Amino acid sequence: MAIYMGLKDRLLREFEENTGLAPQLTAEFEIALESVCSFLQGKKLRSREVRRRWLFARVNWKFRTNREPIAQLYAASAAVGVTFNYHQKAGIQAAFDLRDKKAFGKVLKNKGVAEAARVQLLGLFAPVSESETRRILRSEIRNPSKLRKQKGERHIDQEIILSCVAAFVFSSAEEQVLHEYFDCAYDAAEYEKSFWLQLRRMRPKLYTRSRTLDLVHVSSEGTGIQYDQTRQTYLALVRASYANLDNYGHLAVWIDPIACQGRDVTWELASDIMLFAEKHDLVRLERGYFRPGRIKMETLDGVTGLDVDAAQFELANEGFTYRDCYVCPSSTKARSxxxxxxxxxxxxKRDEVVVPCPACRSYDVQGNSYPSLGVRSWECCNPLCPERSKYNRGKRYSFKALLTQEAIDDERNEIPVESVRSWMRDVQVGRNISEALKMLVSHYTLYGDVVHVFGVDGAASDVLGRRVVHHTVELRMSVKETFFEDNPWFHRYIVARSLDSKAEPGEASGEVGKIRVLQGNAFQILATFPPDSFDAAVTSPPYYNAREYAQWKNIYCYLRDMFGVARQVQRVLRPGSFYLYNIFDCFDNERSVVHSAMGDKRLVLSSYTVDLFRRAGFVLLGNVAWDKGDIEGRRGFNAGNFSPYYQSPFNCWEHVLVFWKPDNDVGAAVEKVGQLPSVLRAQPVTKMVRGENTYGHTAPFPEAIPQLLVSLLPADATVLDPFGGSATTGRALMSHARSVVCVEQNEEYCRLAVAKCSDPKARGLRGAIKEE
Ligand SMILES: C[S@@+](CC[C@H](N)C(=O)[O-])C[C@H]1O[C@@H](n2cnc3c(N)ncnc32)[C@H](O)[C@@H]1O
Structure with missing residues (x-):
């Protein structure tokens, strides 16, 4: 006892001498410290000098003390044409924190920086001195961020000091020695310096990279005569892929233009795959973290008449997370x-298996939260972990985030700049599946991984250092996937409602020439029209919870309303009519599992729509991708990081789904739709001018969208827009139709619509339209 107590006191004294700070140990900290010192007794320790250097390096990193000198270095190097990638930057950071000029010189040399520039940059190696580090540390202790002054009974100044003591103690010997102590499963013969190699060796169930990417090729060869048969085949592949892929691996599906019984089914299959991929795995919600009871009550409020037993709210629909859909027309002139x-x-896949701390390798960790659906995050509880935050919180990490980090750490994973740049948008003209495979391999897998490709002939090969193995696709005739028929998901919003619930149009209705604006809820207003009243329809519905006029308690309530209106429109359209439906797979929380930010994700609104419309009696004949030409938000921004997993394209396009109410002539309908463009380039309407909405509506579409109907309209047609907004449809089609009816429930928008239709100048407010 006396001897190892000696080590503890020695380390504490040394810490005090180095930093000028006197730690007050908590009981928990003291026990942990005594125990590790007992273990370290007799082990080879680092020299006093090396311990000191590591202490300062870790404090520098915790407090980012070298931020400024490094920024100056980058500015100066950029001025002489030298820029650094992530790995080089990490090396520079470590060299500054350790005050190791040689290591800095090595980074420059390995990068091949010319002699003159190297000398100049070496002259800029000016990391903070130890006394500066000490000053910063003291100042942080005296004046920590205001909110953090006190944490319960304990003072944040002591928390800061303890976090530094932990870093110091961890630096007292080589990392392996400390890992031996903290990793309860440590085995010297199996030890790996790399956290990942260690996991792969010791925890193969937790971490394998045996299958990190599946690519399924849907081609006419793998397509049956019947749509159902084709769908069965690919849904079975998706299900198998979900079961067999390593967690956090990716599934990509490349769909050639395909037809069944003379009808193009490319988009219908894409949409069914998206919905199935996300929802096919039924999982019982047992943990208190999820709120099935609350979700059930909210749904019952909005969806009257649902069958609660069939809806089974205690089961969650889990599966893949939908990320992106690239549209790849054969040329800029491609037809739909x-x-x-x-x-x-x-x-x-939700996984509660404990992941050890990547810094100290301790299993003394606790579940923290779910940063996103299916992803568990952890917090290290080891008071001696070297990576405790500066305010002494345990290291927080998720397995998914660590994996992404691993991708960065190995230079062999670096993606060629050209690939990142050319795949930046989700509209890609003239691509083929081989180019897609190359992109997928470098953007979504790591060097040495195995990739499985289905439906592309070829022998096993190496692509960019990844093994690619091939499998054939066989049409599935016998095994029936009943997801679309009986999954509880659909029972939560598909309810039969009487289509007779009428309401007369409100006061804000109006008529301007051929345009009628009817104020009221589309479901009820349309009930006042007899069947077969319209020859075509086009609309942009509310996107679930995206705007002030589009708020529902959860996705089920939204889909129930959209289903109701789809059925009404189907009823009032004449057989043989087309219905264009503009929708975007926007980002939000479905609130079908949780309400917290963890539920935010890209929604498959287009897939829900295709399914609802099919149930309402429509047939999907195609889709025009409306390329807005600009980007949505900051997604796709990778901060110059060229590593796998960091690349998401900018989502530049929205759907214009082309539905048809069947008559007896599918051939004629298919031919007409075949004349539509595959991609419509049109700028969104300019609404905001210097922060003010000068247009008056928050989500108008450009006239180019309703004008897509022109080639599909019979002579003298009557057109409907059930979610009319500012009556863009009316203005865009008034010279092509006998009359246009726009239904809009918001009074103010109805007035705006009438005003715009009456004012010829208002037409100038539409977005400038660029078509290729
Ligand atoms: C995306 S906006 C349509 C914008 C329109 N295309 C334009 O260019 O101005 C959707 C509109 O649907 C309206 N709306 C939402 N639910 C409705 C319902 N049940 N019946 C009628 N209108 C509805 C909203 O008030 C909103 O104005």
Whole structure:
């Protein structure tokens, strides 16, 4: 006892001498410290000098003390044409924190920086001195961020000091020695310096990279005569892929333009795959973290008449997370049905298996939260972990985030700049599946991984250092996937409602020439029209919870309303009519599992729509991708990081789904739809001018969208827009139709619509339209 107590006191004294700070140990900290010192007794320790250097390096890192000198270095190097990638930056950071000029010189040399520039940059190696580090540390202790002054009974100044003591103690010997102590499963013969190699060796169930990417090729060869048969085949592959892929691996589906019984089914299949991929795995919600009871009550409020037993709210629909859909037309002039699609999903299967701390390798960790659906995050509880935050919180990490980090750490994973740049948008003209495979391999897998490709002939090969193995696709005739028929998901919003519930149009209704604006809820207003009243319809519905006029308690309530209106429109359309439906797979929380930010994700609104419309009696004949030409938000921003998992394209396009109410002439309908463009380039309407909405509506579409109907309209047609907004449809089609009816429930928007239709100048407010 006396001897190892000696080590503890020695380390504490040394810490005090180095930093000028006197730690007050908590009981928990003291026990942990005594125990590790007992273990370290007799082990080879680092020299006093090396211990000191490591202490300062870790404090520098915790407090980012070298931020400024490094920023100056980067500015100066950029001025002489030298820029650094992530790995080089990490090396520079470590060299500054350790005050190791040689290591800095090595980074420059390995990068091949010319002699003159190297000398100049070496002259800029000016990390903070130890006394500066001490000053910063003291100042942080005296004046920590205001909110953090006190934490319960304990003072944040002591928390800061303890976090530094932990870093110091961890630096007293080589990392392996400390790992031996903290890792309860340590085995010297099996030890790996790399956290990942160690996991792979010791925890193969937790971490394998045996299958990190599946690419399924849907081609006419793998397509049956019947749509159902084709769908069965690919849904079975998706299900198998979800079962067999490593967690956090990706599934990509490349869909060639395909037809069944003379009808193009590319988009219908894409949409069914998206919905199935996300929802096919039924999982019982047992943990208190999820709120099935609350979700059930909210749904019952909005969806009257649902069958509670069939809806089974205690079961959650889990599966892949939908990420992106690239549209790949064969050329800029491609007609609709001449575009391939590339869908990308990630497997995020909820997994409660404990992940050790990557810094100290301790299993003394606790579940923290779920940063996103299916992803568990952890917090290290080891008071001696070297990576406790500066305010002494345990290291927080998720397995998914660590994996992404691993991708960065190995230079062999670096993606060629050209690949990142050329795949930046989700509209890609003239691509083929081989190019897609190359992109997928470098953007979504790591060097040495195994990739499985289905439906592309070829022998096993190496692509960018990844093994690619091939499998054939066989049409599935016998095994029936009943997801679309009996999954509880659909029972939560597909309810039969009487279509007779009428309401007369409100006071804000109006008529301007051929345009009628009817104020009221589309479901009830349309009930006042007899069947077969319209020859065509076009609309942009509310996107679930995206705007002030589009708020529902959860996705089920939204879908129930959209289903109701789809059925009404189906009733009032004449057989043989087309219905164009503009929708975007926007980001939000479905609130079908949780309400917290963890539930935020890209929604498959287009897939829900295709399914609802099919149930309402429509047939999907195609889709025009409206390329807005600009980007949505900051997604796709990778901060110059060229590593796998950091690349998401900018989502530049929205759907214009082309539905048809069947009559007896599917051939004629298919031919007409075949004339539509595959991609419509049109700028969104300019609404905001210097922060003010000068247009008056928050989500108008450009006239180019309703104008897509022109070639599909019979002479003298009557057109409907059930979610009319500012009556863009009316203005865009008034010279092509006998009359246009716009239904809009919001009074103010109805007035705006009438005003715009009456004012010829208002037409100038539409977005400038650029078509290729
Ligand atoms: C995306 S906006 C349509 C914008 C329109 N295309 C334009 O260019 O101005 C959707 C509109 O649907 C309206 N709306 C939402 N639910 C409705 C319902 N049940 N019946 C009628 N209108 C509805 C909203 O008030 C909103 O104005």
């Amino acid at each position: 049905n001449d575009a391939s699609l590339l869908l990308v999903f990630q497997k995020n």
